[in-house]
Amino acid sequence: MSMSGFFKAFNADQLSAMAEDHSLIDQWIFEEEKYLLETDVENAWHVLAEVLDGDGFHVGEHIEDALSMGCFLVSPEDAAEQAENLANWTHEEIIENLQNLDEGADLYRLDSYKEDEQSLLNEFDKLVKFYSECSKNGFGILHYVA
Numbered sequence: 001m002s003m004s005g006f007f008k009a010f011n012a013d014q015l016s017a018m019a020e021d022h023s024l025i026d027q028w029i030f031e032e033e034k035y036l037l038e039t040d041v042e043n044a045w046h047v048l049a050e051v052l053d054g055d056g057f058h059v060g061e062h063i064e065d066a067l068s069m070g071c072f073l074v075s076p077e078d079a080a081e082q083a084e085n086l087a088n089w090t091h092e093e094i095i096e097n098l099q100n101l102d103e104g105a106d107l108y109r110l111d112s113y114k115e116d117e118q119s120l121l122n123e124f125d126k127l128v129k130f131y132s133e134c135s136k137n138g139f140g141i142l143h144y145v146a
């Protein structure tokens with residue numbers, strides 16, 4: 001089974017509630033679906049995180065005791081900053097970083113994306129659009145891999 005990266009948007013009050021009561025995370029993701037927007041980057045999450053130097057991924061408060069593998073809660077302010085960071089990346093820079101990754105790097109699906117660069121760019125474009133929408137609406141983000 002393939003692991004995918006998921007991104008869900010919440011307002012600031014919802015994020016605060018989840019930070020206080022981690023049991024709300026699973027409940028609001030799977031049972032009540034309280035998120036306001038969502039996207040995923042399919043199985044490109046690991047390669048994108050590396051190629052983008054963590055932009056869009058390595059941010060926020062890490063919550064270990066939620067979902068199957070934990071998650072990150074990203075404040076609306078941090079989401080806006082990440083939207084700006086992601087918007088500054090060009091497709092050319094992403095491809096260059098991808099091609100410069102060490103073949104021996106232990107990155108999930110690296111070979112697949114080196115062979116199909118356009119698929120990686122498509123997932124990147126979804127991520128940029130999602131962060132941009134969150135920034136425009138003042139939303140924070142919960143992201144996780146499952």
